[in-house]
Amino acid sequence: MPDKYYLRIAFASDLKKTSERLLYRFLEMLPGIITWTTLLGAILLSYLKPILISIFIIIFVIYWLSKTIYFSFHLRVSYQKMKQNIEIDWLGKLNKLGTPSNGLPIHHWNEIYHLIVLPMYKEPYEVVRESIKSLLRTDYPKDKMIVILAQEERAGNDFNNELSKKIGQEFKNSFYQFFITVHPKDLPGEIAAKSSNETWAAKKAKELISVLNIPFEKVIFSSFDIDTVVSADYFGCLTHHYLTTPKPLRTSFQPIPLFLNNVWQAPGISRVFSFSSSFWHLINQQRPEKLITFSSHSMPFKALVDVGFKQTDVVSDDSRIFWQCLLFYDGDYRAEPLNCSISMDANAAETLRRTIVHMYKQQRRWAYGAGEIPYFIFGFLKNKKISLKRKIALAFEAIEGHWNWACAPILIFALGWLPIYLGGSEFTQTIFSYNLPKILGRILTISMLGLIMSMYYTFYLLPPKPNTKKQKLNILWACVQWILVPFTMIFFTAFPAIDAQTRLLLGKYMGFWPTPKHRKVQSVKQKA
Template identity: 20%
Template sequence: MKASLLNYPFELVAPMAALGSVLLLPLGPLLIPRTYICFLLVYFTVFLYTQVSHLFKFYITATKMKKNIRAWNQRSVTEEEEGDKINNVNVNKNSTRERITSTDQDLEDMETSLKLYDDSHFIHAFIVPNYAEPEALLRDTIKRIANHKNAQTNYVIILAMEAAELNHEAKANSLTEYFKDSFLHFIVTAHPADIPGEARGKGSNVSFAARHGCAQMIQHGIDRRRVVITVSDSDSSIPELYVKEVEKSFTQAEDPYFLLFAPPIFFSRNCFDVPAAVRMTDITWSAMVMSSLSNSRGLAFPCSTYSLSMVLAERVGYWDTDADAVGEDMHMMLKCFFKTDGLARCCPIFVPINLTNVQSDGYFSSMNARFVQAKRHYNGVADLAYTLRNAFGVKDTIDAGHVFASKKTSIYAAPNFWLDKLVISIKVMEAHLIPVTSGWLMFAAVPLMQFILFPPSSFSAFVQPEDNPILTSEFYSNLWNVVRVITVLLPFPLFGTLAVYEVLHRVVDRELYHKSHTRTWRNMFDYISLPVAAWAFLTIPSTIASIKRLYKTNNEYIVAEKFFDEE
């Protein structure tokens, strides 16, 4: 009980930040103008610094993504050429003995190199959680995985259904029949809706599917050390290059059983069928995810789709299922980090996962669907209290998941664990407090303070001239001028990010997905919708989610609507 009381203040950080941002707009200039000017200077300076840093990190991520894509394409061309050479050798094998002797060695070398590429030591288990998703969308998502070279020998699909969905059995049986010969195993799980203590959502579904799917794989004789679990969304288009890069990183890592493998997210499947504001929201969302991946300490967060070993999942007790774990992707990284005393790290995989924009049957209904999705996403603000509580709070009990099978994890912690806890806490605060504060302060702080301190008419004066620090103090007058200059500079890092993204989007569409249609100069008009997108899908939903932390409620299990026409 005492520990719970000591931890409770961490629950107030998010709602206080949300309420404080709104209240400061009118009350700051009226009650504490001097302090408010200093606060705005510090806030805007820190914000500008972080945005410039994110721009450089995003550029690094984009460069590595393009490099990986082009190397993959070059390797594919080389393999085709080698295959042609092998075929030519077989056609001409009745030539002279001298030629047979020389080409047989070339044939053996080429076959060996191709075999190393085709064969895989790993078993990849793809968890596809879904609830009320179109069957055509699920079929298309799984079909893209089935097209990988090693799907029949090394891939396991775990179709994570929700028992509460009407006719989920029929959908699962239809997909099982369709893919019965496409994978090593096709496992179907149905997550019950009435498990005590669980909050309904992707996290609880994934946890149920992972536990039961892993148990079935072990029953089939699969070594848990070979299993890499990939959690996806129902609309995740996972290219084969991603799987190969995960295997490469896993093989080269010093201790791969403490890694979560995180790719960038990309929205290109139906991006031209949705409103510009929806499109721009997802573009900026994916850019933020990409920039976070280029982190030298490995303290980053996966989003939507990611991979980890079965060994690590078992060590930390699989996925959490309570209401504080609603943001299952970030929460799983945080859980692994704290449960391994800072040994767990995020390993970036610079291969984009293509997702579907939220889409409904009309312009305004699509906007509303994106707003509903944004509110659900920002419920992940619960991770802020979870992070602060585990980093600086008092633990109520010792979690059973903290007991590991490995001696290394039970004896040693990361050498800079306290520093890492501070860094990861700052990153989580940035992820959740910037959205809930920046919209109010960036758009309204300076204009509203200008209006309050310098009203257009003396009859509407809120502050007497002698109480106006900008008029009575040269120091505060200079600070105020600096604040105004910084606010002019604030959008420029975003403009730079979008410029880098435009080039990246074309490369990914044309060179990885081989699309004939991609973004053009006409899409520059999308940027006009940025203010609407920022307020409707960032500031307001994050503020609602933060204030709701004052009275935790059980949210209804709602998924974002997606249209999908199966060709």
């Protein structure tokens, strides 16, 4: 058995030893066990021990308030850094850099190639074209870009042929290398997922790069969702980070995903949801010790090759590749924030009902990242070279994060009032019964300051609404829609997370669900 056999685990059933299989299965169940124990315990104790649960709820809401203040501070700092980075001439900084001093076998920045893989499945031509056009609008030399559009055989020959013909004719001579791959369906050891398609394309790229005799250390790999629109300075910023970070071959690079491409075409509830997600990723940029890769990201191509590429049988491949590298390099791996934005699609479908369904499914797929907890904890138990301190910090952050994801909205907005209704006549006559609503109300009122800050940054991040003269009124209306937050937190944050964790708890594993893209034809413009 290989020393690091645990690097390729997807399910408990992949393990041969019964003891290891049972341990991994327990770790799969752990997020769901913690969540359901919390929720059912809160209901039961509201009846049996109303004073005890009232104290717990008050402590929890105060804890949540402190996190709101903490996150608001990080949001402000991150936004300011992002604005400052926009003003930087990254190519100018690269020209002044000279030979990197971080050990890379490079004398000048223009030796760096960028490999960009765009996996897709039935996305509209307009979405695909806009993403590739955004690569052309960047200021990085196009003769240093290798771009792969990765199609799926399961999308159908008619669809693939029509799209590849149009895209190929327009962009075939736009980059150093541009080609289209088609990932065969139903290959052994794979599930129908983005990771399978991307890995197929990345392996084809490895063959090409080897033929071109380009050292892997000189290639930065970018895994982009097909709706990713990069800013003009993205690759300059990324290259500068790669050449100046102390350990470039042990570092992934995470931009800030802002879900703004079609934000004015999305209904209000989806708009609020997309901004909530954008703000969360802005906040995470200021917590580099806790940062892991998400969605569109970049990394050393050599690291991708070293770990054997992304797993082809997992749903959350964007975060899994970070944990793969961390375990492969014995803890000597990290994600570095770029403080540079990319733009992606908000959820928008042909009808409001379909949009709501898509929002739920997308959030459930993201929440299914709880399935990474058994993977890396099992790896931590097997890999003795990673420091105990880092193991505990990363495990606590992941478990606490997924617990909050599922439980916090319900504890704050729903279960917090249960002791008053279930506590019985004895409890209703106590000072706790009288003060609980007042205390919760005041704390939640103070927490609304976080909403005010969210409205403030909504105003500055929103791009102009196309074909309208009432810009200020439209932006004001978008800010007012933040009153939907309590509703979205319960139905599009907590419920999908509980759903995902319950599936893991019961062993009902999810497949990969690609979010359908619906966007009217228009050029995507970024604002910061």
